[in-house]
Amino acid sequence: MVAGAVAALSVVAACGGGEGSPIGNAGGDSTKASDGSVTLEFSQWWEPEMPKGALRGIMDDFEKANPGIKVNLISAPYASTQQQTVAGAASKTLADVVGLDGAWVSDFAKQKAIADLSTLMKDSGYDESQLASQIKVGGETYMIPVVNFVYPMFSNDDLLAKAGVSAPPATRTQFADAAKKVTATGNGAYGWILPLAQDAPNGIQNDVMSWAWASGGSMLKDGKPDVTNAAVTSVVTFIKSLWDAKVIAPGALTMKEQDKVEQFTNGRVGMMIDSLAHINLIRQNNPKLKFSISALPAEDGYTGKRGMPYASWGIGVSDSSPHKAQAFKLVQYLMSTDVNAKLSSIANAFPGNTKSVPDFVKSDAMFKTAFDIWNKGVPANEFTGLPTAEDLMRSFDVQLQETLANGQPVNTSLSNVQADWSSKF
Structure with a gap:
């Protein structure tokens, strides 16, 4: 949510x-x-x-x-x-x-x-x-x-089963493996879907930074921007690896949340991060779709409480x-x-x-x-109440797209975000 x-x-x-x-x-x-x-x-x-x-x-x-x-x-x-x-x-x-x-x-x-x-x-x-x-x-x-x-992980049970994945992934390594296997089944299916439209950049909150929060990470330090830290860097590096592996559904750079939900509902995507608000909508629009929800996968080796995006x-x-x-x-x-x-x-x-x-x-x-x-988790949404939160998401979105689409190094993108965010605090 x-x-x-x-x-x-x-x-x-x-x-x-x-x-x-x-x-x-x-x-x-x-x-x-x-x-x-x-x-x-x-x-x-x-x-x-x-x-x-x-x-x-x-x-x-x-x-x-x-x-x-x-x-x-x-x-x-x-x-x-x-x-x-x-x-x-x-x-x-x-x-x-x-x-x-x-x-x-x-x-x-x-x-x-x-x-x-x-x-x-x-x-x-x-x-x-x-x-x-x-x-x-x-x-x-x-x-x-x-x-x-x-905002848990939604999984298309039939697509995962067809790909030989027996259960929703619990770690990033398992998630990447499942996404690759689902994409490899063909028929236009993709492992994951990521909405990054810059005019509605809440995908940065719900679909990107949530990976850091799930493993106890933070984008802030003492209430100030800290996006160049190891936790955020590892998330962006992870997402770039999924992009490079071509397991993210096409159109991500202009996709909005409702587009993501529609594609999952139509059975084109193996996994997505989404709000509980859409469960009945998915059921109504595709009663035959078999899907389940689970906690967001954590960084390999993480044993603490998972931050739950909300x-x-x-x-x-x-x-x-x-x-x-x-x-x-x-x-x-x-x-x-x-x-x-x-x-x-x-x-x-x-x-x-x-x-x-x-x-x-x-x-x-x-x-x-x-x-x-x-x-079982800890509610996590560090954007709530921040000054110019929409602009912060959009700034991150612009730099993430530079990394994904144009090959800008992750460290450069995050340094640019850090500088821009710091000017707004």
């Missing part, structure tokens, strides 16, 4: 599944009716990743519990929502309630595009002790993680919204014990309310596996 966790969003958004509706109200009050009722705009990428009608149903229940407040969902895939939200933040035209990735928060808070939730919680008398986590900037909360997604469906309130109090009522509703349990169950994620328990832990073996992976 991310997911995480771990992305950015155009003035045009998909509304009700279609393209072309403007996002946000630019600080106006055109959403207040003559009878005093208000309509909140809620932009997010969640609805396309949930069963049809699920999020709308939760909004309908909220409206029944809160007469006088309506919710208009503005929904689009993650990459589109990312572009829309970035543009909306810059122009102060964000929706009243906005889905957030933790990597965006620092920038949006500094732009004064999103509201200080600490103040809204205090004004409403909200008990924040029930929250599993909060994303803060300067000591104040700007995002609340609603649900959290671990991402959150975070939520915030637009600082330009004329309906902040009503917007926070929606935030409170989504974070309430029963609703948060329902939402996390539908989304196949771990709840943001410490008292909520998702149904899938007992009813679905694959999610039980994910829950076990989560509990």
Whole structure:
């Protein structure tokens, strides 16, 4: 999840599944009716990743519990929502309630595009002790993680079996071997898929740096960039070896997350790193696909706890919204014990309310596996809350592509990233 966790969003958004509706109200009050009722705009990428009608149903229940407040969902895939939200933040035209990735928060808070939730919680008398986590900037909360997604390894069981691989790989050496064997089976199948589109560079967070975190590595030292260290160097060297072996699916340099999921769902890829949010989507779109999930492979010889990459469906309130109090009522509703349990169950994620328990832990073996992976590991996403996190990912992406496509030495690429990142801290 991310997911995480771990992305950015155009003035045009998909509304009700279609393209072309403007996002946000630019600080106006055109959403207040003559009878005093208000309509909140809620932009997010969640609805396309949930069963049809699920999020709308939760909004309908909220409206029944809160007469006088309506919710208009503005929904689009993650990459589109990312572009829309970035543009909306810059122009102060964000929706009243906005889905957030933790990597965006620092920038949006500094732009004064999103509201200080600490103040809204205090004004409403909200008990924040029930929250599993909060994303803060300067000591104040700007995002609340609603649900959290671990990003495990997905394996196409049939492709691995055809390649003579009996179980998902547990180490990098095993992973490289499995990827080569799957690719060697022919028929257009590839061992691994890696999304590196620079306009949506969250692949650096989810699909690249996650390899370092899985083996206890870090890209930071004392809160500052440290990307030339041995852990990060070994990851980039490893990925380059997979690229050189031609086991990574074609199109990686322009591929986005949704493209990765589509190719895996269509049975073209042996393995991918992905969010739990997509399990039911994969099942729905290809019921015959046999796949499993496992912890990310660790560096050979590593015996410590594995860092588990994760991402959150975070939520915030637009600082330009004329309906902040009503917007926070929606935030409170989504974070309430029963609703948060329902939402996390539908989304196949771990709840943001410490008292909520998702149904899938007992009813679905694959999610039980994910829950076990989560509990055995250590949540890891070092991009969350960093300044200009999107730019940091993009900077790394540019240099990684130079290494993969143009043969730039790994050490040169990482030195360039180190210099660029250091200038942004």
